[in-house]
Amino acid sequence: MKSIGRKANGLFIFLLLSLSLFSYSNPAHASVMSDLSAGVTNVVRFITHDFVAQIRNSFCDLYLSQITSGVWKDGSPQANFGKNLCANYKPIVASESIGTKIAVRKDNGNLAIPNKPESLSHEANTPGAYVGDVTAEGTSLNAGQIIYWTNIQRQSNGTNLSSLGEDSTLNQIAMARVQDLFAKQYFEHVSPTGGNISTLLDGVGYEYIAVGENLALGNYENDEALVQAWMDSPGHRANILNGRFQEIGVAVERGTFEGHKTWLAVQAFALPLSACPQPDTSLKAQINLIELEIAELKIKADVILEELESYRQKGNRDAYNQKVKEYNTLVEQINNLVAQLKTLVAQYNAQVATFNSCTTQQ
Numbered sequence: 001m002k003s004i005g006r007k008a009n010g011l012f013i014f015l016l017l018s019l020s021l022f023s024y025s026n027p028a029h030a031s032v033m034s035d036l037s038a039g040v041t042n043v044v045r046f047i048t049h050d051f052v053a054q055i056r057n058s059f060c061d062l063y064l065s066q067i068t069s070g071v072w073k074d075g076s077p078q079a080n081f082g083k084n085l086c087a088n089y090k091p092i093v094a095s096e097s098i099g100t101k102i103a104v105r106k107d108n109g110n111l112a113i114p115n116k117p118e119s120l121s122h123e124a125n126t127p128g129a130y131v132g133d134v135t136a137e138g139t140s141l142n143a144g145q146i147i148y149w150t151n152i153q154r155q156s157n158g159t160n161l162s163s164l165g166e167d168s169t170l171n172q173i174a175m176a177r178v179q180d181l182f183a184k185q186y187f188e189h190v191s192p193t194g195g196n197i198s199t200l201l202d203g204v205g206y207e208y209i210a211v212g213e214n215l216a217l218g219n220y221e222n223d224e225a226l227v228q229a230w231m232d233s234p235g236h237r238a239n240i241l242n243g244r245f246q247e248i249g250v251a252v253e254r255g256t257f258e259g260h261k262t263w264l265a266v267q268a269f270a271l272p273l274s275a276c277p278q279p280d281t282s283l284k285a286q287i288n289l290i291e292l293e294i295a296e297l298k299i300k301a302d303v304i305l306e307e308l309e310s311y312r313q314k315g316n317r318d319a320y321n322q323k324v325k326e327y328n329t330l331v332e333q334i335n336n337l338v339a340q341l342k343t344l345v346a347q348y349n350a351q352v353a354t355f356n357s358c359t360t361q362q
Contacts, residue, residue, distance in 0.1 A: 060086035145223035170249020207273035214267035276358035279351040
């Protein structure tokens with residue numbers, strides 16, 4: 001029995017890797033197979049080289065995970081099969097920037113197989129920094145009050161603009177920017193060392209679609225006066241009244257800048273990636289499992305076809321008819337799974353389209 005098992009595994013692997021070279025069709029002796037259903041010839045014709053490679057990669061990823069975690073024990077049928085199939089397999093490690101959108105590859109007119117995510121280009125709005133009077137006395141500034149007056153401006157000057165929600169991560173990034181400005185004595189959106197608000201957000205794992213920053217330097221009369229100064233500057237005003245932004249973080253601090261005691265203020269605006277409806281990862285996993293199941297059944301069906309040819313040549317009618325029944329049962333299972341797969345892929349691709357529309361909406 002062990003030798004049979006090894007032979008079957010080898011055949012499985014050979015057939016799997018051969019799917020890219022041979023299209024699926026009935027043999028030339030179709031006329032004597034009178035018991036086959038009329039739909040047999042149309043079984044899983046959509047399986048392509050890319051599709052089979054994707055299935056192999058999905059299985060090998062599962063194999064490596066199960067072996068590493070000890071779920072599949074060494075010597076088990078699954079482990080032995082995976083060892084053969086995945087001997088030269090190297091996992092693909094994708095290098096993706098923070099904030100991703102999912103692309104969809106069209107395999108044919110009827111079925112779209114979801115592909116791996118591609119990196120999403122971030123939008124950034126960083127107008128020139130606003131400089132006030134650094135020699136005036138001024139009073140204390142408060143981050144919470146700056147957010148309050150910012151939302152007042154959105155309600156007073158915009159059409160149906162929602163208030164910005166305060167985000168703790170954006171507050172931290174804004175404070176990091178203030179401290180960097182003081183420490184390195186510069187007043188720009190890009191640090192002398194090359195960092196900016198986008199790189200800081202990427203570093204802490206804040207996923208976003210769009211980001212903006214307002215800077216201010218000077219001793220302002222109060223928080224309302226500071227926000228009004230930004231509103232009087234077109235670029236800063238555009239950030240405050242940007243309808244896409246949903247979250248804000250603010251930091252203010254008084255220190256010495258170029259020999260003067262003065263205030264520095266930073267507003268960090270963002271549209272978080274979470275604002276867009278994410279495609280269902282469990283649905284994608286279900287699609288992958290069905291793809292794998294179809295491929296396995298397809299290979300079993302091909303094995304039976306070889307057996308049918310052998311029985312036909314030997315004239316073994318009883319064995320032949322029995323195998324025909326087995327084959328037709330597999331064909332029915334495959335066709336049902338294909339129909340189910342198409343439905344799930346359509347659902348997933350609709351989610352992808354909604355997500356992509358959200359991330360690119362201006």
